[in-house]
Amino acid sequence: MHRYSIQDIVSMNSVSAAPLLLGWQISRRAPEGTVRLKIVETEAYRQTDPASHSFAGITKRTAPMFEAGGRLYVYFTYGMHYCVNIVTGPTGEGEAVLLRAAEPIDGIDIMKRRRGIDELKNLANGPGKLAQCLGITDTVLSGTLLGVEISLEAPTESVSPSDISIGPRVGIKKAIEQPWRFYLSGNPYVSKPWR
DNA sequence: CGTAAGATGAAG
């Protein structure tokens, strides 16, 4: 079975990249220690997609989505939450993969402290929660390259297509018919397993 | 300028 490098994946369009990012680990070092989580749920957003921030074209906020794949796109929403995306595709295409949920691996005490809760399964089972676990409390990392503050590491065990469930995206009102949400079947850290 | 909506989360 072929294994893709992270460069391979982020150069693809977001719909192709989103399922391939499942099982990858996202990490961040901090003075207090390193946190690491396994990505278990993703969603693809594309420029031609009415539900995407890039649909209206380049703005100050969405500019990173139009960069070459391999950067972060971080946005603020609902007056209180930050969400993390991996930008994909070539320069000029407004594409990104939203990281919706992850399984805590390392630095669990740090993440519990950042989240203010104790239950493992509620630590990062949602995009805002995932950002909190990574210590993201503003948008300064938006547009930065992977591998600087935030890094991705290859899956420790391979993910096969049969492990992946596909469905409609969460929390949007436009283009809900697009099956661009991907998650690991049966994984307890997925945000909304039933959809 | 004024304002409505939003890729959410937590509590009731």
Place this chain on the structure above:
DNA sequence: TTCATCTTACGG
């Protein structure tokens, strides 16, 4: 189901 909370984008 409701509400907290505020940036962004768009209309005037």
